[in-house]
Amino acid sequence: xxxxxxxxxxxxxxxxxxxxxxxxxxxxxxxxxxxxxxxxxxxxxxxxxxxxxxxxxxxxxxxxxxxxxxxxxxxxxxxxxxxxxxxxxxxxxxxxxxxxxxxxxxxxxxxxxxxxxxxxxxxxxxxxxxxxxxxxxxxxxxxxxxxxxxxxxxxxxxxxxxxxxxxxxxxxxxxxxxxxxxxxxxxxxxxxxxxxxxxxxxxxxxxxxxxxxxxxxxxxxxxxxxxxxxxxxxxxxxxxxxxxxxxxxxxxxxxxxxxxxxxxxxxxxxxxxxxxxxxxxxxxxxxxxxxxxxxxxxxxxxxxxxxxxxxxxxxxxxxxxxxxxxxxxxxxxxxxxxxxxxxxxxxxxxxxxxxxxxxxxxxxxxxxxxxxxxxxxxxxxxxxxxxxxxxxxxxxxxxxxxxxxxxxxxxxxxxxxxxx
Numbered sequence: 001x002x003x004x005x006x007x008x009x010x011x012x013x014x015x016x017x018x019x020x021x022x023x024x025x026x027x028x029x030x031x032x033x034x035x036x037x038x039x040x041x042x043x044x045x046x047x048x049x050x051x052x053x054x055x056x057x058x059x060x061x062x063x064x065x066x067x068x069x070x071x072x073x074x075x076x077x078x079x080x081x082x083x084x085x086x087x088x089x090x091x092x093x094x095x096x097x098x099x100x101x102x103x104x105x106x107x108x109x110x111x112x113x114x115x116x117x118x119x120x121x122x123x124x125x126x127x128x129x130x131x132x133x134x135x136x137x138x139x140x141x142x143x144x145x146x147x148x149x150x151x152x153x154x155x156x157x158x159x160x161x162x163x164x165x166x167x168x169x170x171x172x173x174x175x176x177x178x179x180x181x182x183x184x185x186x187x188x189x190x191x192x193x194x195x196x197x198x199x200x201x202x203x204x205x206x207x208x209x210x211x212x213x214x215x216x217x218x219x220x221x222x223x224x225x226x227x228x229x230x231x232x233x234x235x236x237x238x239x240x241x242x243x244x245x246x247x248x249x250x251x252x253x254x255x256x257x258x259x260x261x262x263x264x265x266x267x268x269x270x271x272x273x274x275x276x277x278x279x280x281x282x283x284x285x286x287x288x289x290x291x292x293x294x295x296x297x298x299x300x301x302x303x304x305x306x307x308x309x310x311x312x313x314x315x316x317x318x319x320x321x322x323x324x325x326x327x328x329x330x331x332x333x334x335x336x337x338x339x340x341x342x343x344x345x346x347x348x349x350x351x352x353x354x355x356x357x358x359x360x361x362x363x364x365x366x367x368x369x370x371x372x373x374x375x376x377x378x379x380x381x382x383x384x385x386x387x388x389x390x391x392x393x394x395x396x397x398x399x400x401x402x403x404x405x406x407x408x409x410x411x412x413x414x415x416x417x418x419x420x
Contacts, residue, residue, distance in 0.1 A: 001045040002028075002043040002044075003027060003039070003044045004044075004045045004046065005026070005044065005371070006024055006025070006027070006043070006044035006046070007024065007025045007027075007336070008049050009022065009049050009050050009051035009052075009053075010022070010025075010053045010054060010055035010336060011055065012025065012035070012054075012055045012056070013303055013306045014056065014325060015303060015311045015312075016057070016324060017325065017326065019326070024037070024038060024039040025055065025326060025334065027332040027369050030331055030332050030369040031331065031332055031369070032326055032328055032330055032334075033329075034328065035326055046371075048371070050364070053336045053338055053363055054302075054338070054339060055335070055336045056085075056306050056310055056334070057310040057314075057325050057333060057334060058086070058088065058310070058334055058367065059085045059086045059087065059288050059289070059309045059313075060088045060090070060313035060319075060323055060324055061288045062092070062271055062273045062316055062317055063191070063250075063273035063275045064090065064091060064092065064276045064277065065091060065092065065277035066091050066107060067091060067094035067095055067103055067125070067126070068107070068387065070102060070103075070127065071126045071128075071129070072127070072128060072129035073094060073126050073278055073279065073391075074094055074277065075277060076380075076383065076388075077113065077384065078110075078113050078380075079381050080287070080384045081113040081365075082112060082372040083362065083365070083372070083378075083381050084288060084362045084365075084374070085288065085335030085336075085362045086113065087114060087335065087366075087368075088116065088314075088319075088323055089113055089115055089116070090115075090117060090317060091103070091107075091115065091117040091118065092118050092193075092214065093117075093118045093119065093126060093162070093191070094125050095119060095120065096119060096122050096145070097123050097141060097145050097147070097148045098123040098124060098125075099125055100148050103117060108155055114367070116156070116317065116319075117155060117156060118158045118159060118160035118191050119145050119149050119159055119160065120159075121140050121141070121142070121159055121160065121161045121179040122134050122139040122161075123139050123145075124139055132162075132166050134161070134162070134167055134169075134175040135168060137171055137174060137175065140179075141182075142178050142179075142181035142185065143185075145159060145179075145182040145186075146182040146185035149182070149183075149186040149188055150185075156188070157317040157319070158183060158188040158189040158191055158212075158317065159180075159186070159188060160193075161178075161190060161191075161193070162192075162193035162195070163192055163194060163203050164195025164196055164198060165195070165196060165197020165198060166195070166197070167193070168198065172202065173203060176203060180206060180208070188318070189210045189318070190207070190211045191211070191212040191214055192211065192212065192213050193215055193248070194213050194215050194222065195220060195221075195222065196220045197221070197222065200224065200235075204235065204238040210242055211243055211244070212245075212246050212316055213243055213246065214246040214247075214253075214273070214275070215246075215248040215275070216245040216246060216247060216269050217253070217255055217259045218253035218258065219255030219258045220253070224245075224258070224262060224267070229261055230265055231262060231267045235267070244316050245269050246269060246270065246271040246272075246273050246316070247272050247273055247291065248273050248275040249273070249274050249275050249276075249280070249284065249291050250276075250280045250285065250349070251277070251279045251280035251284050252284075252349050253349060254285070254294075255348055255350065256294075256298070256348040257352075259348075263298060263300070268304070268308075269308060270308065270312050271308050271309075272291055272295060272305065273291075273313070274288050278387075278388040278395070279392050279395070282385070282388065282389060284349045284351075288309060289337065289360040289361070289362050290346070290360075292305045292306075292309055292360055293346065293356065294348075294356075296356070296358055297356030297358060305360075310323075311324040311325065312324070331368055333366065334366040335362065335364070335365050335366075336365075337362055338361045338363050339360060339361075340358065340359045342357070342359070343355060343357065344356045344357075344358070362374055389401075390402060
């Protein structure tokens with residue numbers, strides 16, 4: 001056979017090539033080898049009919065936390081990604097230089113999904129969520145951080161720093177300056193968590209072209225919307241000089257009112273990402289297609305939603321030549337969806353309700369030429385949710401819930417029982 005796999009009959013949306021129409025896509029090995037209006041079925045070892053579906057490049061989630069079992073945030077994301085159209089997931093700083101090698105060995109190596117990471121400027125990364133990782137500047141180490149990024153370029157896409165009061169204490173933008181020092185040495189972008197307690201203009205003033213401001217629709221304070229309801233001038237200036245704005249939904253950083261105000265001002269995020277982690281997956285954000293569906297129902301066009309989840313996301317991490325595209329010769333990462341019509345409920349991080357008329361529903365993922373369907377991954381996804389619930393319960397001190405979720409066996413010393 002000429003092709004190992006042909007995906008037939010879908011409406012193909014590939015913003016990287018300005019393609020939006022009915023096309024067939026052929027795969028040989030782990031590469032895309034043809035995109036044409038018709039490819040003969042007899043040339044395919046396997047033919048999958050996607051008539052009535054939308055086919056896009058594999059989605060790229062540039063902000064998530066997947067260092068499961070080592071950090072208070074991490075989830076077991078591999079099956080979860082492949083069940084939801086995500087072929088590349090980027091950890092937003094869970095590993096620092098001190099625990100990066102474990103991330104490479106235990107998370108990246110066994111994953112079917114491509115896993116990349118920003119390396120946190122704090123050497124401990126996000127190991128211990130209850131305490132701010134850069135309240136003590138001694139954790140910041142530009143030289144070691146840059147060394148890791150430079151020497152593992154296949155995995156590392158940049159440097160991460162969180163710039164809210166809880167994370168940096170009274171240190172203001174000094175953690176960001178340390179992150180920039182590392183990033184300049186390694187020639188990569190910095191992803192900056194923007195949050196309450198550090199003035200956003202001060203943060204943006206430090207950022208360079210290509211750096212990423214994540215949580216751009218957060219409503220906790222020091223955000224992009226001013227008291228007059230408009231986008232503050234410093235945000236427009238930062239965008240003009242090339243700062244990238246990412247959604248980073250998470251458990252506390254996507255506010256419908258902020259998103260509506262930004263969109264009404266003509267300010268749309270450059271990238272859609274989930275910030276999915278053990279504390280958000282049961283509360284406010286379930287997947288990248290679900291997050292994109294919220295934007296779709298807030299008025300963002302489908303093609304723009306796809307662009308923000310594929311082409312623009314890949315470009316933001318410096319991988320636009322290989323990811324987020326269906327160009328012939330690139331890796332065969334694809335995602336197929338059904339655009340459902342009906343009445344669907346969505347929530348922001350404050351549990352505000354949005355009733356939408358459309359929903360993006362994953363039906364098939366192709367990662368490096370291998371085909372995955374959501375129903376085939378259901379048991380693994382259930383395990384992801386169970387383990388995330390364990391960590392959330394333990395971190396929150398909800399020990400009875402942790403027992404119920406199977407984290408700790410009842411009667412084992414440690415829950416108020418000092419043992420013998």
